[in-house]
Amino acid sequence: MNRFADELLRWFDHHGRKDLPWQHPRDAYRVWLSEIMLQQTQVVTVIGYFQRFVERLPTLRALADADEDTVLALWSGLGYYRRARFLHRAAQLCVEHHGGNLPRDLDALAALPGIGRSTAGAILAQAHGMRFPILDGNVKRVLTRYHGIAGFPGESAIEKRLWVHADEHTPAKRTADYTQAIMDLGATVCVRSKPACTLCPQAASCIAHRDGLTATLPTAKPGKKIPTRSLAMLLLRDARGRILLERRGPVGVWSGLWSLPEASDADSAPAAAAGLARVGKPDALPAFTHVFSHYRLDVSPILFDHAAPLNRVSDRADRRWCAPGDLATLGLPAPVRTLLDNLPEILP
Structure with a gap:
């Protein structure tokens, strides 16, 4: 029995986000674009950029054929511009090697510029319903608190533990909804500061909630003064x-x-x-x-x-x-x- 997934999906049915623009239709290109835009950027900011981007470049082939100035102009203001260049190059590689489509193989997808394991899993789970776990920043925060894992999540050993938990919680059915649900939970309830634990479907089993550790988990990255x-x-x-x-x-x-x-x-x-x-x-x-x-x-x-x-x-x-x-x-x-x-x- 996967109680974690069952509780989360019941919560998602009533409180999850189901009207985001990349969910209608939820095809691989739109999911991929949204996942890249959402890296380091909140949903409320991404929505307008996403809509302008797909209006101008509605397909992967259109993105591959666009010149760099067009892509960067559409991205301008989102920051972390390497994401846009990786997106552009990955689209060109898909045309050259994958028939103009994002591959459905996890390793082939993760090998494309700017994608990696978690983004590849999110694309395959949401666009195709394939059972692959994800581990973005929101999911790391949820799982770190739920399992009471101390240590900076960016450290290799901690990240490996989180991947194990991410995989064990991912259900074989309703994988697309589950993937969206755990991202939603981290973005709207299990937030970084002052999480709304009274609204969380996992509160009864969450170690951080039980032990009063929500303010200290996840463990912060070791401090470094920026010049x-x-x-x-x-x-x-x-x-x-x-x-x-x-x-x-x-x-x-x-x-x-x-x-x-x-x-x-x-x-x-x-x-x-x-x-x-x-x-x-x-x-x-x-x-x-x-x-x-x-x-x-x-x-x-x-x-x-x-x-x-x-x-x-x-x-x-x-x-x-x-x-x-x-x-x-x-x-x-x-x-x-x-x-x-x-x-x-x-x-x-």
């Missing part, structure tokens, strides 16, 4: 209102995205700008901080209005003067897009 970096972003705007953008290189943060030219600090900004256009007096715009997973970035935006483009700094593959109306077609880092969208409001 702070600083730079100046150069907004060179010509008389036609166009902004100079540069495509970032293939490595590092925001790789492959279009962004603003940079200088090490505000003092060196005029000299850096003068190498790109004939510029006048700079205007300092409000500074802001963007937090990555591994460091904080302090940004000082510097506006050079009425910049006159130099002949040698013309449009090319990695640089372009972009009209405001064309920004939506490009993949831009979220803080850069926000800065450009708000530019008319922040100017004196």
Whole structure:
């Protein structure tokens, strides 16, 4: 008897999420796209991005045939842009090697860029009803508390124990509903801070609830102070209102995205700008901080209005003067897009 699954499915029938856009229809492409978008991102944020993405690229082949700028523009604002590039490349590999479909074999699916074991299991379980366990962040939290497992879940030994429990709880029937149910439980009830244990169908058997450990399980990742970096972003705007953008290189943060030219600090900004256009007096715009997973970035935006483009700094593959109306077609880092969208409001 699988009491854990039975209790969870009864809860799901009354409280689970059944109207998410990727559930209608719940095909492999839509499930895959939603799983990748939901990595590091909440459902409420993903819904709008998902709907725009599938409206523009409704099939795996459409994604494979799209150019990278289109994919990154649709992804712009979701962050962790490597996910979008992996998604794009995986679609191309499916066309090249799997007849334009996601494979139904777990190992073949997990071998595609950006997928891995848990995402592969979620695709096969939800799209095809195949019995494969999953172990995303929400599921780790549920199982860690239910079984009272101390230790950071990202550690290899702890993760192996959680995979064993994930497999033993996954039922042979209603696997798609169970997979959604355990993700829903972690996202809506067994949340990271102040879980709603009185609403949980597993509360009577949960070790963390019984022993008062919900505030300490899962065990937090060992602390590490993140460094702070600083730079100046150069907004060179010509008389036609166009902004100079540069495509970032293939490595590092925001790789492959279009962004603003940079200088090490505000003092060196005029000299850096003068190498790109004939510029006048700079205007300092409000500074802001963007937090990555591994460091904080302090940004000082510097506006050079009425910049006159130099002949040698013309449009090319990695640089372009972009009209405001064309920004939506490009993949831009979220803080850069926000800065450009708000530019008319922040100017004196």
